[in-house]
Amino acid sequence: MSVQKVAIVTGGNKGIGYAIVKGLCEKFKGTVYLTARDVSRGEAAVAKLKELGLNPSFHQLDTTDQNSIDKLKKHISENHGGFDLLVNNAAIAFKNAAPEPFSEQAKTTIAVNYFATLKVCEALFPLLRANARVVNLSSSAGHLSRIPSEQLRQKLNDPNLTVAQLNQLMEKFVEDAKDNKHQEAGWGNSAYVVSKVGVSALTKIQQREFDKETPCRNISVNSVHPGYVDTDMTSHKGPWTIEQGAYAPLFLALEAENLKGAYVWSNAKVEQWDAEKAPAPY
Numbered sequence: 001m002s003v004q005k006v007a008i009v010t011g012g013n014k015g016i017g018y019a020i021v022k023g024l025c026e027k028f029k030g031t032v033y034l035t036a037r038d039v040s041r042g043e044a045a046v047a048k049l050k051e052l053g054l055n056p057s058f059h060q061l062d063t064t065d066q067n068s069i070d071k072l073k074k075h076i077s078e079n080h081g082g083f084d085l086l087v088n089n090a091a092i093a094f095k096n097a098a099p100e101p102f103s104e105q106a107k108t109t110i111a112v113n114y115f116a117t118l119k120v121c122e123a124l125f126p127l128l129r130a131n132a133r134v135v136n137l138s139s140s141a142g143h144l145s146r147i148p149s150e151q152l153r154q155k156l157n158d159p160n161l162t163v164a165q166l167n168q169l170m171e172k173f174v175e176d177a178k179d180n181k182h183q184e185a186g187w188g189n190s191a192y193v194v195s196k197v198g199v200s201a202l203t204k205i206q207q208r209e210f211d212k213e214t215p216c217r218n219i220s221v222n223s224v225h226p227g228y229v230d231t232d233m234t235s236h237k238g239p240w241t242i243e244q245g246a247y248a249p250l251f252l253a254l255e256a257e258n259l260k261g262a263y264v265w266s267n268a269k270v271e272q273w274d275a276e277k278a279p280a281p282y
Contacts, residue, residue, distance in 0.1 A: 005030030006076065006083035007253070010063055010120060011090030012036055012056075013045040015231035016137070019246035020087055020253070021045075025054035027254055030084065035061035035072065037090075063090045063116035069123045082129040085253055088117045088199075089137045093192045093233045106177035106191040110170050113195035118163070118202060125206075130217045135252045136203045138223040138263065142196030143271075143278035149186020156201045157274050163205055170198050199223060200263055200273055207261030220260045224248045227266030240266075 007024050011017040013036035024032045034049070034056045036042030046058045059075055062068040076083050091113045094105045117136065128134070147153050155161070155169060173194050176182040183189055203223040210219045228238040229245035238245075244266075251268040252259065263273035271279055 004080070005085075006033070006080045007031070007085035007087070008033045008035060008072075008076070008083060008124070009087040009089055010035050010061060010117075013038070013041045015233065016226050016229055016242050016245040016249070017087075017089040018045055019242035020089060020249050021056055022049060022052075022054065023243075023246050023250040024085075024087075024253065025049060025056050027250070028085070031080070032056045033059050033076075035059050035090075037062040037068075061090075061120075063120050064112055066119060066123075069120055073123045073127065076124070076127055082127045083124070084129050084132045085135075086121075086124060086128070086132070087135045087137070087249060087253060088120060089249075090116070091137065091195075091233070102182070102189075102191070103174075103178045103180070106182065106194070107174050109191035109195045110174050110198070113192070114170050114198040114202070115167075117199060118167075121202075121206065128217065128219055130219075132217065132219045133253055133256075134206070134219065134221040135249050136199050136221065136223040137249065138200045138203070138225055139192070139196040140225045140228075140278055141190065141193045142200040142223065142225065143263075144197060144200070144274045145276060145278050146188065146190070146193045147186070147197055148188050152186050153274070156197060159208075161201065161205060163202065163209075166198065166201055166205060170194070203263070204261045204273075211260070220256075222252050222256070222259050222262045222264055224252055224264045225266055225271075 009021050012021045012034035021034045039060050042058050049056050061072050173187050176185045200223045206221045226245040227240045229240045248266050248268045262270045265271045
């Protein structure tokens, strides 16, 4: 069984995910898996990278489909025995002019950006080798200050917050959105913000849990705001290239030392997640 290092990037067929895969293929000494929900798009992205002289591997992964997650887990376990790097990049964002009711946007966004990320982590974390790294793609929208309610901010920033309790908070937002009480309850009016704040909070919980392990595998989990990037998700309004957007995630994946449970900005600097105000987005 191979002991070669292995990296997995979710949502790697385009945008920042694609640039992260590209950067890993250039610098990561091991096998790099580009995963994507759509097989044809994923394989096309792999072919494009191979034309550049790089050699990623492909595996289908729909982060919202437990069966798909389980197939990837089985593949990694049987072919590699474990892995060393997980970049949770797959996410969605509704456009400002999206016709779907806010309740539907809230349900879908939380399901994809938060719960699907959590499902991938729960399935794959047992396969992480010692000294492995996890990079969760958050956002400037994932800064705690983006939640208007002080009471909600306190709950999300509770040092004893558990995954189960965070799940309940995310579910409460979806329920409040369904009842059109989300603004009254203090969540604000952006499902994307709530989902990414959830990812940032989850990162801190995951790090605390890894730190409690006996024996400790010395695993690091960090979240990152990649910057305002020219992608489909931003309707190509972002001024940064996808390579610039991959800079901070790649820093956490390959270079960061002694960073655990941090919230890192697009310039690869650690920022205070619970500061009163977030820095400029890029």
